[in-house]
Amino acid sequence: MRRIVAGITTLEEHLETIRQKPEVYRPLSCPHCGIKQLRQHGYYYRKADRRAQRPRLDPVPICRYHCAGCRRTCSRLPECIAPRRWYSWSVQQEVLSPRVGAAPAGCGEHGQPAARSIGRWWRWLRDRGALFAFHLRARFPELGRASEFCGFWRQVFSSLGLPRAMAWLDQEISVP
Ligand SMILES: [Zn+2]
Incomplete structure (x- = not known):
């Protein structure tokens, strides 16, 4: 599915990457139609920080992309966040x-x-x-x-x- 970007192993590193070089998350091509024209389309926010320490980093922004071909959106997660599960x-x-x-x-x-x-x-x-x-x-x-x-x-x-x-x-x- 190519939803996960390997190598980003902590939430702190994820937030830093979004601030400094969000292009790391941009997919090479649309997972739905394969066209290589994706532009960033804001963020969605999700819970990801289940650590006991406070303050928690929730909600965590996740980059979203819009495809110029099929007009669908997709998103990519760092390795430290599991798709569809709250716990890492x-x-x-x-x-x-x-x-x-x-x-x-x-x-x-x-x-x-x-x-x-x-x-x-x-x-x-x-x-x-x-x-x-x-x-x-x-x-x-x-x-x-x-x-x-x-x-x-x-x-x-x-x-x-x-x-x-x-x-x-x-x-x-x-x-x-
Ligand atoms: Zn597409």
Whole structure:
């Protein structure tokens, strides 16, 4: 889907990029029709900061683009914000780590997501994990060694990390 811009890993960095070089977010071509005539079309704002520290940075601006060809709009997110989920990928990795038998990375400043959310993310990973693994192994052959589910995701968490893995997958398929 190419919705995620890899390499922007904190909300502070995202806000700085929007101030200093917003062109980083401009898609090369329209995700709907492929035409390369996109102009920035303001922002939309969303909640993204679930950290315990105050003040929070919400609402966070997200650059929006308008296509001169099909007249639809699109937007792009930094790696640190997950599409359609309030909690970041790094928090999701944190709470899913025990499920795959990995030690949590220890970024405990994000509060605790509800058990219901964690259960939903876990089902999502179980349901789509094979598809994700297929694409990730094609791009990162070294991941091919871990064959069973939990072993594979332990390796992803400790090497790429879930945020970067999702940014890569977003190049090929729709995430989450
Ligand atoms: Zn278009």
